[in-house]
Amino acid sequence: AxxxxxxxxxxxxxxxxxxxxxxxxxTSESDYYLFWYKQPPSRQMILxxxxxxxxxxxxxxxxxxxxxxxxxxxxxxxxxxxxLGDAAMYFCAYRSEDAGNKLTFGGGTRVxxxx
Amino acid sequence: DGGITQSPKYLFRKEGQNVTLSCExxxxxxxxxxxxxxxxxxxxxxxxSQIVNDFQKGDIAEGYSVSREKKESFPLTVTSAxxxxxxxxxCASSIEWWSNQPQHFGDxxxxxxx
Numbered sequence: 001a002x003x004x005x006x007x008x009x010x011x012x013x014x015x016x017x018x019x020x021x022x023x024x025x026x027t028s029e030s031d032y033y034l035f036w037y038k039q040p041p042s043r044q045m046i047l048x049x050x051x052x053x054x055x056x057x058x059x060x061x062x063x064x065x066x067x068x069x070x071x072x073x074x075x076x077x078x079x080x081x082x083x084l085g086d087a088a089m090y091f092c093a094y095r096s097e098d099a100g101n102k103l104t105f106g107g108g109t110r111v112x113x114x115x
Numbered sequence: 116d117g118g119i120t121q122s123p124k125y126l127f128r129k130e131g132q133n134v135t136l137s138c139e140x141x142x143x144x145x146x147x148x149x150x151x152x153x154x155x156x157x158x159x160x161x162x163x164s165q166i167v168n169d170f171q172k173g174d175i176a177e178g179y180s181v182s183r184e185k186k187e188s189f190p191l192t193v194t195s196a197x198x199x200x201x202x203x204x205x206c207a208s209s210i211e212w213w214s215n216q217p218q219h220f221g222d223x224x225x226x227x228x229x
């Protein structure tokens with residue numbers, strides 16, 4: 001079974017600065033998908049960014065980008081120019097190509113943004 | 116606007132009582148999911164349904180039951196057999212089980228024990 005590990009329970013960043021959240025996963029598969037979800041205090045899960053394992057190019061969505069290192073099984077999220085609205089829990093998730101749309105989540109990282 | 120509606124937002128259960136959490140979607144999605152979230156933890160899959168009249172156990176199905184009689188609806192019943200039901204419950208849907216499109220989530224239901 002796949003496991004997803006987020007080793008940072010909480011990260012703090014100054015407004016307008018950059019913060020990087022780490023995520024590692026364990027899998028024997030070669031084809032899979034990785035996601036970062038944001039959960040603000042409202043508790044709704046919002047998709048931030050996703051990466052297909054077969055793509056070498058790192059995904060980017062506006063101020064959010066990932067550093068996908070397939071050999072190291074690492075999938076970090078970089079938030080640039082942090083804004084107060086970025087304060088939330090961030091979850092890394094793994095989706096197997098062979099198991100349908102079943103997601104395995106990490107334990108989450110809380111991001112605090114200081115004005 | 117299309118989306119997923121979960122109700123109620125807050126729910127209280129007495130000892131020995133079954134309670135049902137509602138999840139309705141108007142996205143015309145085939146697949147639906149129920150997750151449980153405990154404080155400070157990630158989401159764990161309870162049940163999922165790939166299509167109407169079909170559902171499968173997830174990682175933590177014991178003490179829960181579901182039905183999928185309509186495409187739009189996937190209610191979750193927390194039975195008295197679930198000894199630690201206090202948690203935040205999230206419902207999600209996706210276009211198809213085998214689609215690589217991401218899941219969409221509802222706003223959640225918080226269940227507490229009286």
